[in-house]
Amino acid sequence: MLDQSTVESSLLKWMEEFVEKPHPSLGGWPPCPFARQARLSNNIDIRQGTDPYNDCVSLSDYDWSKEVVVFWYDDIGPELFIDLVNRANSVLLEKDIVALEDHPDTEEVIAGAKMNFGLCPIIVLQKNSKLNVAADQLKEKGYYHSWSQSDLDKIVTWRYK
Numbered sequence: 001m002l003d004q005s006t007v008e009s010s011l012l013k014w015m016e017e018f019v020e021k022p023h024p025s026l027g028g029w030p031p032c033p034f035a036r037q038a039r040l041s042n043n044i045d046i047r048q049g050t051d052p053y054n055d056c057v058s059l060s061d062y063d064w065s066k067e068v069v070v071f072w073y074d075d076i077g078p079e080l081f082i083d084l085v086n087r088a089n090s091v092l093l094e095k096d097i098v099a100l101e102d103h104p105d106t107e108e109v110i111a112g113a114k115m116n117f118g119l120c121p122i123i124v125l126q127k128n129s130k131l132n133v134a135a136d137q138l139k140e141k142g143y144y145h146s147w148s149q150s151d152l153d154k155i156v157t158w159r160y161k
Contacts, residue, residue, distance in 0.1 A: 025112035056088035
């Protein structure tokens, strides 16, 4: 059984040791070039979730005092988890919020780099407009150059609709 302290420290360690580090298969870019700044400025709200759909939709009224909200879950299957997050996004996108899911049983590989957190399912929520501005900046700098069109569609382009 996981607890808040274990997940929080593991998540921050994963960010520092993987998400923020340049990766050769990503053209020397880190998986998320903005993660370090968010971590160092304590701009991440990490919470244990109970129901992915309701947790996400409840953020409609969030004050966004933190740039990123991460919900983690102890035990939920990948199919149900992904379905609930997709359903939540149909509501959230209208409110300029996007939920990005990561389940340890659903491997996510981008340009040869395995992106999964691995310890437990997580949902990363951000303001969609802000995320898209960052994605546009990264695109101009060549960040997505090593990504396949399929990966771009799955991770990035669907958010612009």
